[in-house]
Amino acid sequence: MCGLSAYCHLGTPQKDTKNSRLDLKGSLESIRHRGPESDGTYISPCGRCGLGHVRLSIIDLEGGHQPISSANGDIQVVVNGELYDHDHKGHVFKTKSDSELALHYYEDYGTDFLHHLRGEFAVIIWDDSKKRMLVARDRFGVKPIYYTTVNDVFMAASEIKAFSALDWRPEWDLESIIMPPTILPPAHYMTVSASGTMDTTKYWDAEYPDKNIEDKRTLEEMIQGVHDHVVESIRLRLRADVPLGVYLSGGLDSSSIAGVATKLLRDSNSDAQIDTFCISFKDGGIYDEGDIAERTAAHIGSKFHRLSLTQDDLVDNYERTLWHVEQPILDLNAVGKFLLSGYVRHKGFKVVMTGEGSDEHFIGYPFFHTDYLREQDRSTPKGFGCIAEEDRQDMLSDRLAGSYKFIHYELPRETKINTKARFNDSDLPYQIGKMLALSTDFMNSKVVSYHGPAVVGSTVLDSIHGDIRLKATTKWHPVHASLYLETRTFFPNVMLTWLGDRVEMAHSIEARTPFLDHPLCEYTNSLPPSVKLCGQDPKGNRLNEKYILKEAMRPYVTDEIYNRTKHPYLAPTSKPGVQPIVRLLNKWVTKERVDHLGFLNWETCETIKERIIMTGDCMAYSSMLKVISLLILHEQFDVAPVTYL
Template sequence: MAKSLELIKHRGPDEKGTYFSSCGRCGKLHFYNSCMESELTIAMHPALGHIRLSIIGLDDGQQPLSNHDQSIHTVVNGELYGYKDIKADLESKGHVFKTATDSEIVLCLYEEYGISFLNHLRGEYAICIWDSKRKRFFLARDRFGIKPLYYTQIKGTLFAASEIKAFLPFGWESEWDVDSILQGGVLFDMRTAFKGVSCLSPGHYLMATPTGNVQIEQYWSASYPNKTIKETRSADEMIQGVRGRLVDAIEQRLVADVPVGIYLSGGIDSSCIAGIVKHLKEKSNIQTKTKAFALAFVDDDDFNEGHIARRTAEFCNADFQVLQVTESDLLDNFEDSVWHVEQFHFNLNSVGKFMLSKMVRDQGFKVVLTGEGSDEHFGGYVHFQADYLLEPDLSAPDGIQLLTEKEREKKLDMFSQQKEFKKHSKTDFADDGNDSHRKMLNNISLPSLLGSSFSLSSQYYSKMAVEQYGSPNPALTIAKSMNGVNRARAATDWHPLHTSLDTALHSFFSNYLLCPLGDRVEMAHSIEARTPFLDHILCEYINGLPPSIKIHPNKGGPLIEKWILKEAVKPYVTQEIYERTKAPFFAPPTKEPNPKFMDLLSKFLTRKNIDRLGWIRYDKVSEAITTYLKTNDLRTYQDLLIITSYIILSIRFNVAPYKPSRFVSSFNGAVDSCSTQ
């Protein structure tokens, strides 16, 4: 246990605590628990471990926490908002609190409502509860997957943790899940790169009992209105609805016993947070300046938003600090950042966020507000526009001037010809002829766009791996990541834009934007990021708005992304930010082969290391390096980063070389035999 906690102490350097059952047997790590099992029964001998980043209840918030009779024990990772009101309500029902921390409400809510206590939580969290009376072990993850939660079995014992590396001291022997790697499970569903290690899905809980039953259930899911029912609210009413809920979400996330900063970019999401924080401070007559932090890429002015962020900081009367980085700086931090995120990098974005978090921690901060989740609810990315155009918006309220069918089809044709996509990426977004993912999700383009953009090119996989697991089809993996009930709704009830937004939330968003670009690079340096745009009360309201309120028709020009957000936050941002179009956060592509990048390739992409993986072709890697030196091709650069990431993981986790399963080979042979009879 101590070694496990030590491996992830970056997540909570302030304190650590453990709980062992009366038998004294252990089998857990960071903040979750284990069950000792045989072939027929599970003998419950739990152990809990916790490392603390103290933010609320600085003096008495140690974990694990236990109830009054020591029958229920819990560890909580994250923040629970509105906890003071919940405490007051529970105290009126007779519950007694021993600490000033927000985490303690989990114990009393569980006592009061059982496993339905999750419906009363607001915030980001990963929770473990050991109920000794019911002999019940319980895990839960927040609605969007802001906080990570992994689980696996080691020699018949169930383990769960915030990071996979915490399993290593308990005897976990890492192996590649080549099927997950080939099919895109690492980014697009709840698998990882490691066999037998999974993420608990956002909005789900896991419950294990002494009978050997392990049950995973969904407790929350996004929902959207019927696309044929006309909206009766006015646009102004909906703008006010978004504004009020967003201001409340930000105000809730300013509650802390330590200073709260802001990650500021040149976009409307972080800018409006900064502006609303200024408004709330003025309203409360708080004189202290907010600290705003930004990342600037000095190699390329096209990707450097530092000057825009500085003007926003001045407008918001914020104390502004910018971290300027070069491509060489990012490459110097590449290896360590891969170890922390435990999955591959396809660009250097996560490395930049990794470095920014270190700078923020060095400035003495533990908490920042960030803008993640806005694009996935308001339709901020260009691919959402393509899916918006697939069908007319029959639900639009009066007063919204819609495109004619001819205008809509003309704009849609621009996307189908890839004219719009090519403005934003050099990636080829065309389908490969397999359109099953489109049929599953009402013809939306999102799966093929994400699948082709962020996956390793198929030519690098070994013939043996492809024969065993099939040709890579990450688009199909994305489509399958949505549950069957929601796929049925997408087919008949939801507008394609809403189908696209929901699909993004269930795949790339939780597995990449909230993980290697979110919690994992922030907590690598003990930074807690709070995400107002993922307040579920706000999100449920946004989900209920018609598509043309999010992506606004514009007869005279391009579609207006995130229209209602822009209108809702107009009082809090500069005119420059209000009028600016979406610019995705990207580290700039290299203009010519960087010597440090070539050194990185020379260090890791050796024949010995490639052969140790067992599922990558060395000849194709060698060809790619030669091609890259000649062409500086962006896609080749991306592929080489991905493969280098896997080599680093292979070394750091001592992953066993991949060997094909004889069972699967035999099974495939049997299927082939049957199919020819």
């Protein structure tokens, strides 16, 4: 894992680089935490292009420095991430690094080289013969890459802060309440020509089966298929020239990774022992999974490391976490993961495996249940896992009458949602938007008058292509449609950011995600809904989530994990009274700070602030953390106040 920064002049390049305002080395220094061990730069002979790279060495510790050049020097590449299955033949390799594979595949296949890459990556390539820059991101968005244009200079980097040394100054985009630049979507690449032409292309997408065609595979074949794909994905991700650990919680996903990894290592060394790392919350009650994780660690014989945290620890490190995440965060989960990554680095590790991506493919989250119940599953073999039709309709009615549960938030179910008719009558587009955006009440009257009220559901739904929306409502089962929407919106922009790359790389930790191996995901997507979320399993259990993964991983996990229902990783939330979160509220949510920002409504902020202190209201707490995030980012990045209204 590494950090990237690059630029490309779109007009006449500036040859006098000594007087350039594009400080590539300064840009790299701002993301030094991503690659503390070495750095490298390339400036094209014509002065048009600059590439920069900071390195965290995992494979080929002595070699593997970047940028990497082709034999004739025409092609230069910088890579952030890890590429697997990379024993490529047919080229003379300068290094033993997996990153060099991107260069040679590009030589062989041009822009189609991305079809041949397996792993988590962001890539920037300069092709001097074409005077063209190519920027690409992995299929699920595990690794970030941002881009923008300033004064006829295109620039791209792993983090927003890297642009400050490239003559960029942040300002608020009130349409989305973020600081531009733009993040390249997952599974896309863009080409930038010397003439200024920019094209963005999707090179991969998720697909799901026709909901009306019965799958001819047997359940046993499907279980074996999942088993083999998971084991192969973990096997590939065990390759490293430095020690490797596993983030372990009390759930099926990380327990499966730890169990399979231990088995694979002991196949060649009977004394092999993997290190596992867990967060434990002191007095955390239901939030604390430390004891369950420790029992799993004992079962597989791993060396167990527990980091115990208090809510004071989380609040005290909120601002540091936000500096690395670079976008509003609405709970303290990210801070816990940030501190865990620092703990792992302190223990001498650079590489871990984590369980992200399993819930998005094996239907793990309870908020998917309603969309599973919307239609009978006609694709499952011989009706496996289906609920009797009358029972299905009754269960759906009960859920629609109750509140909407998204992750750990219990939200009132809205009756008038403008996107329901466009997306299988589902609440999900609206609820995702509502979770991420501040409501119109938080905006001052000038913002509402200028931009109009927020239409959060439409914003989320319009972010996916029209042909996909058509498939989602005519060909795919509703729960598969919701899986697609979540993996293309909330998952890359929240889960893989707050709980992924940004809080891991803050401490120079490379995290590998076996459940986001694209051959595994393509296989899992091809399965009928009812073998993943089993409406009624052979033992009579209803809505048994990740059923097929449990069966496939049964040899590697404890009975406790096998029988446990989904419990997402959560940090403790606020409580009434004098809690640590009140320190953040009193420090940041003041009339002076809110008014200086230029677009928030102080009266609303003041009211919600008092509600949290008095009641500990969960949704008010989440909304106010968004406000606090904006106020902190405004100061950390010296963002200009909004004055045009």
